[in-house]
Amino acid sequence: MAYVPGVALLAALVVGCSAGSDSNANGADSKAGSPTVTPAPPGKYETLPAPCRAVPRGMLKDLLPGAAELPGDQQEKVFRGSASVTYDTDRKVGCNWKSDAPDSTRSLSIDFERVVSYDPAVSDDDRADTVYAKKEKAAGLSSSSTPGPDAEKDSGTPDEKEKGKGADEDKPKDAAGDATASSDGSADPSSSSTPSGEASGDDADGTDEATGGGEGGSTDPEDVLPSRILDNLGDAAFLHDAPTRAGSTAQHRTVSVVFRTSNVVVTVRYAEQPALITQVPDSGELQEKAQALARKLAETLSE
Template identity: 50%
Template sequence: MQRKAYVPGAAALLVALVAGLTGCTSGGGDDGSAPDAKANGAPASAAPPGKYRTLPEPCGSVGRSTLRDLLPGVLTLPRDQQQKVLRGVPAVTYDTDRRAACSWKGQAPDSSHQLRVDFERVVSYDPAVSDDSRAQEVFAKKQAATSVPVVPRPDADADATLSPGATTDLEAQAGKAGEAGGNAEESQAPEAPEGSGQPSGDASPGGSAEGADGSPSPNGSTTGLEPRVLEGLGNAAFIDDVLDRAGSTAQRRTVSVVFRTSNVIVTVVYAEQPAPAAEVPDSKELQEKAQSVARRLAELLDE
């Protein structure tokens, strides 16, 4: 029987190939896959991500029946115009998973009402700082931009476990109470022009609850309705109430409710502007309605 010739070079090549394959698979998982890059680069003590990765669709976050109650002027419109108003106007944002907002406006013979809801998902780019902790910082800046007193919370650390449209008048107020401290890449509401009836950014919200001596102010607000911290809404919440002269005689009242749930901050702004010579908008009614919307949005986030 004729034997095949032994080729040393071919044997050496086979050994090299086997060694190369062994080197390629070493260090991988049980299935031979390459290791996760984070396993080698991320610190073992990296802060956990926030609870929320997306945001609700804002224009669909408030029910039609609620909108009809908040915007009484809508009921006087023809059906097709009613539907247009109730659909709302979405805000222009660069990333709807990071920032999303919608506004509605209803005009009645004796007054006009506006509603705006704003969702902001806060993300920390520092691996040592959690999304919740960063959101807590942003929320504190929003509160500091209002007349709401800042009350230290001893359980603050525990909280960490836990289509383009036109801008509206409310965006100026939302820029103060709902957008202070936002990220640079997120859309910012323009400031209200002079004479629009909106308070300036550096002025304290005049006429929002009590006079300098602590007595009820002439705007009709009483003790218990002043700008304050709210309990039982998200991880932290506050309400602000601003009464501002919108024209020669009419006075516009704007109520803002801001709350934080994990790494999402929600702002509800509800405003009423009566016709000239009409009564001053009722603080209690506006506050109750704004809080009702905020609580429904908190439930929506938990669903």
């Protein structure tokens, strides 16, 4: 009779241990205050188009005058373009074209960059916006439509902001009446420092060229639209018109259109160099055709 209670006791102990284990496991999973990270949404685009086939043949004939008059093999070589060297075609691709006509040489290049954020708290779109903003700043432009990553530095209580305002009022003023540049140089548009990294590589033209003024300005006082932010092109876009640098023996002009759509940043560069040094490239024509191509590429991406 003493054996049965012993079996019952052993069974009770086994059940109790099992219940305790389940309880501890549940408790570990449901601890109060455990962080929950919701991954940022991925970008819209997972692939990139074939760049050398992204421009319709009809547009290439218009952008590269003289190419259509070449013999068959040479014409095909020009229109086929030359793919940019890249080591990750899922992330960055490009293509280049060039045509020589009796009166001028035209060159065209397009680049697609698919931006991927490896930070789960930052979306691909936000990371692409940062890449685009660097290019915009390198061109000497700023839409200032969205706060940058340094926006938190400007936050604070009203008293703190008032103290900062008072400190700024004590700073020496420049000719325009603005306080002198801060330590990061962002308030000095005439700074000669060159943006580093990828943005400077993609937009090597200087700020003086963007405005057409200073030593980088055109030697001809033609009336042209300046570099500027563009509307109704992707999520954000700008045009950069870069005339010949001083000291060049030939007139040369490059118009760049850069835009972002979701997590892809696209750059179009269209340039002309006349055969005669007395000729001046038609900035209006270059700008119009570069924008038309950029809009066509934006439509292609949205398909």
